[in-house]
Amino acid sequence: MSAPQYRPSRRTALIALAGVAAGGALPMAAASAAAAQTPTTATTVPSAGVSGAAAPAGPGTRLPMLVDPTDAWHFAPHPAGALTTRTVPGGLEVSDDRGVLATLTTGARTVTLRGPKRWFTEQKKAVRDAFDRVPPGGGWGMSPGGGTWSHHNGVAADYFVESGRAAITLAAGKSRYSLLPDKAIGDLHAAARFSFDRLPAGAPVSLALVFSARDVNNHYRARLIVTPAGEVQLVLEKELADTPVTLSAPVTVGTGFAAYDHWWVRVDRTGDLLRARAWKHVTGGEEPDLWHHSVHDPEKDPSKVFRTGAVGVRGLASTGATVTPQARIYDVVLDSATWTDPPLVTHDTWVRVLPEPFDGTWTPAVEQRIRAWAGDTSPDVLAYASMYRPFAPAVTDPARQGARVLGEAGYSKADPTTGLRKVGADFHEYMGLDWDFPASGEHAVADPDFKGHLDCSGFVRMVYGHHMGIPMVLYRQFDGRTLPRESKDLAASGPGVKIADGGVGQAPPLDGLRIGDVVFFDTDEDSDAGGHIGIHMGTDQHGGLRFVSSRKTPNGPTLADVGGKSILNGAPRTETSSGDLYTHALRVIRRF
Incomplete structure (x- = not known):
């Protein structure tokens, strides 16, 4: 049986349009500072009313970078006054009157x-799992x-x-x-498509779309x-605490269920409001707008109200069932x-990136470049x-055959067999x-x-190589001035200087870490520092050094x-x- 098509509701379509409007109407950075191979210029994203350390409210908070156009910086001279220099360990510090x-x-x-000042943030991407794979590990x-589905209760072969x-x-x-492993989700609009291969006998069976899950008991x-x-109810x-509580009594949503009938279940959480509906899947049909349940959790104890948690599926054959059908899940959609x-x-x-490595000497050419950069808001x-x-x-870039040169990237397509x-x-x-x-x-x-x-080294090469102009190679000429293809070679023979090297099996000290530094991880059996690579972005709201x-x-x-947490100063292994x-x-x- 082929999987029927999923038809979004009007609300889902509006959500999608709102996302496009927020992203399309407010492009963040479409200009390149590497002039030789760059797309057409546009501006960074403005976000009115941004102030303090908190992210601005509204749909713009989904954008990955925000700049406050009312920041006093935009209305002041740059640099402010004469420049002075001071030698510091490993380099030079340049100051103005501020x-x-x-x-x-x-x-x-x-x-x-x-x-x-800028704000860098991230929100959860939409997810659809159609289970078009056969996982090699079961x-x-x-x-x-x-992330990877985790299974609870029964034996591994039950899933x-x-x-x-x-x-x-x-x-x-x-x-x-x-x-699913992401326990940080708050508000959501999600759905799942369920079926059973036969009618139960002796007692009901059920499939549930689980949300705001701390664990299977909460x-x-x-x-x-x-x-x-x-x-069908x-x-x-x-x-x-492992005790079921009815928030809204069962509603009959259909009769005459037959084996392999498909039913959708939709849940929506907006703040404290919890809503749910169900409808029979009909190829070419549309999702109804009616909510069968719309309630607030009556619990008065805040610790027993689940404001964040994971999404998942629960199957149950009630006590007394003599025929227990196989539970089937065709789609899970966030x-x-x-x-x-x-x-x-x-x-x-x-x-920013100089055309050549800094040799330690403050020259008129270097001073001129720093002065120009002092008031520059082109993409860095x-x-x-x-x-x-x-x-x-x-x-997209018309000069590159209309190719898309910026925009949300994946890592790679999932293998059609294994996922x-x-x-x-x-x-x-x-x-x-x-x-x-060249x-x-x-x-x-x-x-x-x-x-x-983009894979991990492809991403770093895209940023530091293609856009910022550091020359790149593939598998030849690792001369300490170019960007090789693989992270292990970037770690060993990449351009610039090593700020810290922890050696085999050891994390290095973070004392010299600076925003923009490239960080290498041992996640590969064949190389102590070649498994993964990223770029340090700065300190988050909880003191985490984010990359x-x-x-x-x-x-x-x-x-x-x-x-895995994208931080460099989290909990160490013990x-x-x-x-x-x-x-x-x-x-x-x-x-670099």
Whole structure:
């Protein structure tokens, strides 16, 4: 049986249009500072009313970077007064009348400068899992953009994927759960398509869309019930400390259920309002607007109200069931979802790249460049890094055959058999273009499967190479001045200087870390510092040193925490705890 098409509701369509309007009407950064190979210029995103350390409210908060046009910086001279220099360990510090203006590092091209304050944030991408895979390790495997499904209760064999659907083997009186790992979701608009391969006998069976789940014993759920008589009901429930609580009584939404009938369940959480509806799937049909349940949790104890949590599925054959059908899940869709406490990095640091490494000498040419940069708001390293994260608007370049050169990127397509993602998407493959590398005389042919995607080193090469102008090579001429293709070679032979090297099995000190530095991680058996690479973005609202990188689990560039916290100073690994992956896997810090 082929999977019927999913038809969004009017509300879903409006959400999508609002997202396009927010991104399309307010492009963040469509200009390039690397003039030789750049798209047409546009401006950074304004966000009226931005002030203080908090992210601005409204739909613009989904944009990955915001600048306050009312910042006094925009109305003052730059630089402010005469420039003075001071030698500091490893380089030179340049100041004007307002304080430190720029910092240069001897041997590196990267320069940090003071500029208008910016806000870098991220919100959760929409996710749709159609289960079109056969995970090699069993279970339900990895969900596109949502991490790996975890299963609770029963045995591993009770959860499997086959023929474009996920399945749960039910047992009378036993609940079965499968949850996505992201427990930070607050508001959401989500749906799932369910079915059973036969009518139950002896007692009802049910499938529920779970949301705001702290764990399997504490969550909300919209439960679709099928009785032995073929009646279909929907109830809105809460599981509190392993005890079910009815929030809104069962409503009959259909009769005459037959084996393999498909039913959708929709949930919506907006603040404290919980809503749910269900409808029978009809090919070509539309989702109804009627909500069968619309309630507020009556709980008075705030600790027992679930404001954030994970999304998942629960299957149950009630006690007394003598025939327990196989539970089938064809789609799980998060049309929209927000993190209640998204990562937020705020500072006034801009990162630029010199045409040649700084030799430690303050010359008229260097002074002229610093003066020009002092008032420059064209895209820098951090702006370009943000232009491939979630909700970044797409920008095409007529000079490059109309190729998309900026906009939200994936990591790679999921393998059609296993659902896993593979390494290999370089910067030019994101654009769908073959590429010549003058520095080494190499030529690369773009794999069409990688169009719109960037792996971790491809992402860094896109930012520092394609946009900021550092020459690139593939697999020849690792001379310490160019950007090689692989992260292990970038760590060992990349341009600039090593700021810190922890050595085999050790994380380095973070004392010398600066915004814009490139960080390398040991996540590869073959190389102590070659498994992963990212760019340090600054300190978040909780003191975490955030980096941005392109990763498989969140499917693309991210500074958020799906699939591992994107911080360098998190919990270390101990004898009793695995700690935060990227904190203990950090090995090398390099300044290009």
